[in-house]
Amino acid sequence: MEASRIILDMKYARIIEILAQQLHLTREEAMDLFYNSPVFELIDKGVADLHCRSDQYLADEIIKEAKSKI
Numbered sequence: 001m002e003a004s005r006i007i008l009d010m011k012y013a014r015i016i017e018i019l020a021q022q023l024h025l026t027r028e029e030a031m032d033l034f035y036n037s038p039v040f041e042l043i044d045k046g047v048a049d050l051h052c053r054s055d056q057y058l059a060d061e062i063i064k065e066a067k068s069k070i
Helices: 002-023 027-035 038-045 047-052 055-068
Strands: none
Touching (some): 002 027, 038 055
């Protein structure tokens, strides 16, 4: 189980980096956006195997969510 947690944490880091680059955010701002998004909750709970989706796809979903709240 430890190995899968490490792999998941590495995926989170890649998604955060994509968010920071695409939205011109600091890494801290991107982390805040990621960890407070409904997508994070779904990935972390293992819903619908979202962790199997690409990093870019998941980042795009988080961006869509953020834009819909504006």
